[in-house]
Amino acid sequence: MKQKIIYAILIIAIILPVLLLSDFRLSILSKFLVFSIVAISVNLLWGYTGILSLGHGAYFALGGYAMAMYLKLQSQPLPDFMEWSGIETLPWFWKPFQYVPFALVMVVVLPVALALLVGIPLFKSGTKGVYFTIISQAITLIMSILFIGQQGFTGGSNGITGFKGVLGYALGDPTLTKILYGLVVIVLIGIYFISKFMLNTHGGTIIQAIRDRETRLRFLGYKTHTFKVITLATSAAICGIAGALFVPIVGIISPSIMSVLMSTEFVIWVAIGGRATLLGPIVGALTINYAKTIFSESLPEYWWYFYGFLFITATLIIPKGIVGSLLKKKWFKNVLLK
Amino acid sequence: MINELQRLLRVPNPIISLRDVEVDFDGYKALNNINIDFPFKGVQFVIGPNGAGKTTILDAICGRVKTSKGKIIYKGASEIQNRNPEDIVHFGVSRKFQNPTIFNTQTVFENMKLALLIGKSNLWYLFNSKITKEQQDTIESTLLKLNLLDVKNKVSGALSHGQKQWLEIAMSIINKPELLLVDEPIAGMSPSERDKTGELLTQIGADHTVFVVEHDMKFVSRFSSSVVVMHEGRIIDRGTFDKIVNNERVIEIYLGRQN
Numbered sequence: 001m002k003q004k005i006i007y008a009i010l011i012i013a014i015i016l017p018v019l020l021l022s023d024f025r026l027s028i029l030s031k032f033l034v035f036s037i038v039a040i041s042v043n044l045l046w047g048y049t050g051i052l053s054l055g056h057g058a059y060f061a062l063g064g065y066a067m068a069m070y071l072k073l074q075s076q077p078l079p080d081f082m083e084w085s086g087i088e089t090l091p092w093f094w095k096p097f098q099y100v101p102f103a104l105v106m107v108v109v110l111p112v113a114l115a116l117l118v119g120i121p122l123f124k125s126g127t128k129g130v131y132f133t134i135i136s137q138a139i140t141l142i143m144s145i146l147f148i149g150q151q152g153f154t155g156g157s158n159g160i161t162g163f164k165g166v167l168g169y170a171l172g173d174p175t176l177t178k179i180l181y182g183l184v185v186i187v188l189i190g191i192y193f194i195s196k197f198m199l200n201t202h203g204g205t206i207i208q209a210i211r212d213r214e215t216r217l218r219f220l221g222y223k224t225h226t227f228k229v230i231t232l233a234t235s236a237a238i239c240g241i242a243g244a245l246f247v248p249i250v251g252i253i254s255p256s257i258m259s260v261l262m263s264t265e266f267v268i269w270v271a272i273g274g275r276a277t278l279l280g281p282i283v284g285a286l287t288i289n290y291a292k293t294i295f296s297e298s299l300p301e302y303w304w305y306f307y308g309f310l311f312i313t314a315t316l317i318i319p320k321g322i323v324g325s326l327l328k329k330k331w332f333k334n335v336l337l338k
Numbered sequence: 339m340i341n342e343l344q345r346l347l348r349v350p351n352p353i354i355s356l357r358d359v360e361v362d363f364d365g366y367k368a369l370n371n372i373n374i375d376f377p378f379k380g381v382q383f384v385i386g387p388n389g390a391g392k393t394t395i396l397d398a399i400c401g402r403v404k405t406s407k408g409k410i411i412y413k414g415a416s417e418i419q420n421r422n423p424e425d426i427v428h429f430g431v432s433r434k435f436q437n438p439t440i441f442n443t444q445t446v447f448e449n450m451k452l453a454l455l456i457g458k459s460n461l462w463y464l465f466n467s468k469i470t471k472e473q474q475d476t477i478e479s480t481l482l483k484l485n486l487l488d489v490k491n492k493v494s495g496a497l498s499h500g501q502k503q504w505l506e507i508a509m510s511i512i513n514k515p516e517l518l519l520v521d522e523p524i525a526g527m528s529p530s531e532r533d534k535t536g537e538l539l540t541q542i543g544a545d546h547t548v549f550v551v552e553h554d555m556k557f558v559s560r561f562s563s564s565v566v567v568m569h570e571g572r573i574i575d576r577g578t579f580d581k582i583v584n585n586e587r588v589i590e591i592y593l594g595r596q597n
């Protein structure tokens with residue numbers, strides 16, 4: 001019974017924005033829901049496995065660029081920025097991106113490939129804690145420099161933009177806005193339930209045990225580095241999917257998403273929402289991004305001060321985050337968990 | 339005398355043999371030319387003053403420290419020195435650390451499940467959230483052996499110190515290792531917990547080889563059949579408790595420290 005009520009409320013909460021919000025606002029909500037997916041991917045790695053990455057912007061960007069390359073080729077046979085750089089024929093690695101299936105596969109394959117490239121040598125050699133974090137930061141930095149430098153192939157610091165449309169609709173078409181909103185909601189719910197299921201399996205218990213006491217697990221016989229690589233790759237795949245959804249909603253992908261600041265924000269959303277809780281990342285991403293929108297519409301110059309203040313007070317007052325603190329309250333547990 | 343010791347350190351058909359094993363910590367030899375065999379089954383105690391190298395000998399066997407020289411031979415067939423700990427476990431070597439090393443936020447049962455599941459060869463269990471009736475029974479019978487069945491649903495961080503130690507022992511034996519390495523199990527235990535632990539180790543020794551590092555002489559005298567004495571990275575004697583306490587070197591080492 002209670003389950004049914006919760007689902008009913010959820011469905012209403014999903015439909016209401018479509019009826020009440022302007023297309024502009026609905027599109028902003030979609031973007032924030034995409035950020036919730038990013039936060040889920042960061043939480044999987046940091047909250048549940050104890051590995052802090054400050055470089056998730058790189059995985060997000062790879063998913064985003066794969067989608068942007070497809071959309072760009074739908075708009076122009078030879079992207080405008082290539083012409084500007086004197087490139088006259090489409091480079092070989094761009095060509096297959098004109099096909100949807102290839103582009104969609106690459107949305108997942110590219111971030112996973114980077115995750116394996118980073119994860120296998122680092123985890124196998126036992127790189128831990130802050131060392132992994134710093135290296136993850138360096139990797140997103142290198143990626144952004146690479147993308148800015150290769151203007152002819154990547155659009156440089158402007159990134160890839162100027163898409164004609166998606167699915168036959170012009171960008172900004174109200175119908176498209178609603179379709180994309182629906183798509184993001186479905187993907188978010190799907191990823192939420194898949195990660196919920198995975199975390200309840202033995203595999204999920206094992207990765208949480210890595211967070212709590214990796215040594216014991218190794219001396220029980222687990223190859224913990226393999227589990228860490230798999231978790232990183234899964235997290236990267238989810239983050240790449242978020243990146244791909246981001247592009248048609250916002251209409252651009254650029255290397256700015258690979259800034260260290262952006263990747264740090266991903267982590268802050270999780271910290272404030274509630275690390276190692278299922279709902280925390282979604283609550284955190286929505287709360288912070290709406291706070292940011294309100295601020296930047298009224299007091300843009302104070303946002304970063306407020307942000308810093310919010311982060312420090314939040315970690316001091318509610319170290320477990322919004323959802324983590326609520327979970328300690330009986331009424332909240334009763335509402336949520338039967 | 340030296341030859342006599344060499345003879346004592348050998349056993350026929352050993353489960354594990356250390357040959358000229360050396361562990362070097364930046365020039366300091368924590369283990370210096372260690373040669374010793376362990377028989378299948380039985381409890382082997384190791385004593386020695388602080389810094390003798392007792393923990394290091396366990397660490398070398400289970401892969402926690404690297405050896406700089408020598409061989410560690412498992413069942414006369416496999417060399418296991420300098421392998422990864424997670425690989426050595428699968429030969430049948432299990433380690434109980436000095437301080438309770440368990441998953442504090444999980445229940446006793448969950449801890450046991452984590453210990454048991456690695457024994458599976460089929461990886462599909464990773465996507466499963468249930469265990470079989472048989473696995474449930476294995477966990478419960480092991481918990482019963484260690485007096486932990488009543489607290490199986492308790493969060494393990496909330497257990498008493500002694501119970502945490504037993505839980506770790508339970509986790510270490512659930513997959514039936516052939517060699518169990520135990521470091522100072524009774525430190526911080528009450529007298530009754532000590533007795534229980536001693537009986538347990540003896541019981542485990544009936545089916546497994548147990549290698550126990552212990553400081554407490556009263557405990558060693560009660561529960562040991564064979565004792566190895568270490569000093570400054572070397573083994574200086576092996577024998578029954580009554581025999582080794584009458585060895586002049588041993589007396590000298592222990593009395594020398596007290597002066």
Ligand SMILES: Nc1ncnc2c1ncn2[C@@H]1O[C@H](COP(=O)(O)OP(=O)(O)OP(=O)(O)O)[C@@H](O)[C@H]1O
Nearest residue numbers: 363364366368386387388389390391392393394395
């Ligand atoms: N990781 C390390 N790096 C450097 N030196 C070490 C290291 N571990 C141990 N040692 C040194 O090696 C020697 C043997 O240490 P070990 O821990 O094996 O002694 P022990 O016999 O277990 O002593 P205790 O009874 O105090 O536990 C000591 O002098 C110790 O300081």
Ligand SMILES: [Mg+2]
Nearest residue numbers: 392393394521
């Ligand atoms: Mg020691």
